[in-house]
Amino acid sequence: MKKTFYIALFLFGGIFSGNAQEETTTFTLTASFFGMKSNTGKLFVAIYTTDATFLKKNHRGKIVAIQNKQAIAVFENLPKGIYALSSFHDENNNQKLDTNFFGIPKEPLGMSNNAKGFMGPPKFKDAKFMLQTDKTIAIKVN
Numbered sequence: 383m384k385k386t387f388y389i390a391l392f393l394f395g396g397i398f399s400g401n402a403q404e405e406t407t408t409f410t411l412t413a414s415f416f417g418m419k420s421n422t423g424k425l426f427v428a429i430y431t432t433d434a435t436f437l438k439k440n441h442r443g444k445i446v447a448i449q450n451k452q453a454i455a456v457f458e459n460l461p462k463g464i465y466a467l468s469s470f471h472d473e474n475n476n477q478k479l480d481t482n483f484f485g486i487p488k489e490p491l492g493m494s495n496n497a498k499g500f501m502g503p504p505k506f507k508d509a510k511f512m513l514q515t516d517k518t519i520a521i522k523v524n
Contacts (some may be wrong), residue, residue, distance in 0.1 A: 412518040424446065427444045463513060492521040
């Protein structure tokens with residue numbers, strides 16, 4: 383009986399430790415931004431994980447400097463999964479996305495997959511991508 387208990391413990395222990403190794407595997411996402419018209423201000427970058435939170439509540443965010451009209455944001459320790467990325471160039475450095483009377487952004491935007499909206503913001507399904515290895519993506523901000 384004792385032998386059976388130890389065999390079962392060994393088998394289940396191996397299964398649980400195998401799952402733990404899979405869950406701890408993380409990746410690095412490097413986002414390279416181009417197309418900015420100036421080096422003034424900062425680039426605000428947000429990463430999203432679901433359609434429900436897209437452009438509402440980010441999973442992670444960064445504010446990065448712009449040099450030579452380009453910027454790079456690196457997100458480390460991301461688990462395998464589906465993500466979408468948005469950004470805006472805060473040209474006047476007021477730390478918010480400026481919009482007009484109708485809510486249309488007045489500052490340049492960029493989305494993963496260079497997704498564009500039609501009569502509104504882009505959709506998560508158009509901006510999403512799978513992260514299952516370290517990855518670099520390029521995004522035009524305009």
